[in-house]
Structures are given as C-alpha cells and as structure tokens.
Amino acid sequence: xxxxxxxxxxxxxxxxxxxxxxxxxxxxxxxxxxxxxxxxxxxxxxxxxxxxxxxxxxxxxxxxxxxxxxxxxxxxxxxxxxxxxxxxxxxxxxxxxxxxxxxxxxxxxxxxxxxxxxxxxxxxxxxxxxxxxxxxxxxxxxxxxxxxxxxxxxxxxxxxxxxxxxxxxxxxxxxxxxxxxxxxxxxxxxxxxxxxxxxxxxxxxxxxxxxxxxxxxxxxxxxxxxxxxxxxxxxxx
Numbered sequence: 001x002x003x004x005x006x007x008x009x010x011x012x013x014x015x016x017x018x019x020x021x022x023x024x025x026x027x028x029x030x031x032x033x034x035x036x037x038x039x040x041x042x043x044x045x046x047x048x049x050x051x052x053x054x055x056x057x058x059x060x061x062x063x064x065x066x067x068x069x070x071x072x073x074x075x076x077x078x079x080x081x082x083x084x085x086x087x088x089x090x091x092x093x094x095x096x097x098x099x100x101x102x103x104x105x106x107x108x109x110x111x112x113x114x115x116x117x118x119x120x121x122x123x124x125x126x127x128x129x130x131x132x133x134x135x136x137x138x139x140x141x142x143x144x145x146x147x148x149x150x151x152x153x154x155x156x157x158x159x160x161x162x163x164x165x166x167x168x169x170x171x172x173x174x175x176x177x178x179x180x181x182x183x184x185x186x187x188x189x190x191x192x193x194x195x196x197x198x199x200x201x202x203x204x205x206x207x208x209x210x211x212x213x214x215x216x217x218x219x220x221x222x223x224x225x226x227x228x229x230x231x232x233x234x235x236x237x
Contacts, residue, residue: 046204046212047237049083053202054216056080057087058230061198062222071194073175083204090201091194092217094173095161096182098142099135102167103128105182112181113155115147122147136162139234163197163217163233196220197233212237 056078060069069076071091078085096109103124110120126145136142139162143153159178169178172187173194179186196219203213214237218230 042206042208042210043212045081046083046206046210047214049080049085049204049206050202050212050214050237052080053078053085053087053204054200054214056085057089057200057202058218058220061089061220062229070191071173071198072191080204083206086203086205088201089194090175090199091170091173092161092164092197092199093166093170093195094175094178095159095164095169096178097161097164097166097169098127098139099131099162100165100167105168108181108183109156109159109178110152113152115149115152119147119149119152138162161217164195 069089071089073088073090076087096105106124107120110123123145171179171184172192174184198220199217201215203211205211216232217234218232221229
C-alpha cells in the first residue's frame with residue numbers, strides 16, 4: 001500500500017511539475033506576444049509621425065519668402081501627436097554626382113570613406129566603364145561595383161547622388177565634410193536656392209524613446225496641378 005501511495009505521490013508531483021512548466025511557457029509566450037504587439041504599435045506610430053515630418057518639410061519648402069525652408073541641412077524641431085520630430089533638408093546639388101564627377105574627386109571621397117588606394121582605383125575604373133555604357137539610375141548600383149565594400153559604400157552614401165548632373169558639388173550647398181574632402185572653396189554668403197531635387201531626413205521620437213527615421217529624395221513640383229507636389233526618386237524607412 002505504501003508503495004502505491006508513493007508511486008501516486010510521484011505521479012502527482014510529476015503532473016504538477018509538468019503543468020508548472022507548461023504554464024510558465026504559456027506566460028512567457030503571452031509576454032512575448034504583448035511585447036511584439038507594443039513594438040509593432042510603436043513602429044506604426046513612429047513611422048506615421050516620421051512621414052508627417054516629411055509632409056511638413058514639403059509644405060514648408062513650398063512656402064514663399066523667408067518662411068520657406070532652405071536646403072541647408074539645418075535641423076527643424078516639430079511635434080506631432082506626442083512625438084518629437086527632427087527634420088532636415090539638403091540639396092542634391094551639394095553632393096558628388098556619380099554620373100558626372102571626375103575620377104580624381106571620387107577617389108578622394110573613397111579614400112576618405114576608408115577604401116585603400118588599390119580598391120579606390122578599381123572602383124573608379126569600374127565606374128568609368130559603367131558610365132561609358134549606361135549611367136547609374138540608383139545609388140544602390142554604386143554598391144555593386146567591383147572592389148566596393150558595404151562599409152565604404154555606407155560612409156560615402158550621404159555625399160553621393162545620381163541626380164544633380166554637375167561635375168562638382170556646389171560649394172554653397174555641400175556639407176562641411178564633403179567640402180573638406182574635395183578641397184572646395186569656402187562659402188560664407190547667404191544660402192542659395194537648392195534646386196528642385198532635394199533630400200529630407202525625418203526622425204520621429206515617441207515619448208517612450210522609440211524612434212523611426214526616413215530619408216526621401218524627391219523632385220519638388222511647385223506648379224503641380226492636383227495630386228502630390230513632389231515625385232519620389234528614393235525612399236528609405
């Protein structure tokens with residue numbers, strides 16, 4: 001009898017232990033689902049706020065006179081639905097155009113971005129060959145050139161374009177970093193017109209610290225007749 005009771009007790013303890021494990025796993029699963037739901041909710045909210053920042057930038061770029069935002073890289077702070085927005089605008093004229101730049105200028109940027117002299121030569125030669133066939137249409141095509149690494153591409157990315165058509169960046173619109181790398185003349189005058197092709201960076205931060213960031217390059221269409229006042233060339237979020 002005592003053996004039967006002992007066996008029954010062991011069985012009960014085994015069942016209790018199994019239930020504890022199952023309940024513990026269920027609790028962890030529920031917590032993970034709740035966290036995932038919160039993350040997705042934050043992602044959606046922050047993403048919509050970042051898009052609102054982009055729309056705000058476009059609206060201010062279409063304004064007249066001194067109220068119009070300039071493509072000078074200045075960070076504008078705004079608020080939307082409880083989120084804090086940091087928005088900046090730069091002109092593609094202030095960047096190095098991969099379809100027009102001399103090899104010497106590109107080599108300087110590549111070296112400053114971490115490429116060795118040998119790899120820089122390989123990349124510039126590959127780009128020259130590619131341009132003789134067909135111009136680059138997307139920045140991602142630069143990443144695919146022989147000799148290119150992701151690290152070098154990522155460092156050079158903020159300073160390159162395929163949409164300006166200029167052999168050299170406009171010194172009045174170039175970032176201080178690019179101006180220094182290329183040895184562009186210093187510009188101290190008033191901010192000029194950045195042209196119609198611009199890039200907006202919009203970062204939204206929720207009260208809890210969750211962030212979402214988008215970067216969009218587009219053609220501004222001030223004289224649009226209905227529809228959107230811009231045409232997107234590149235969108236990252």
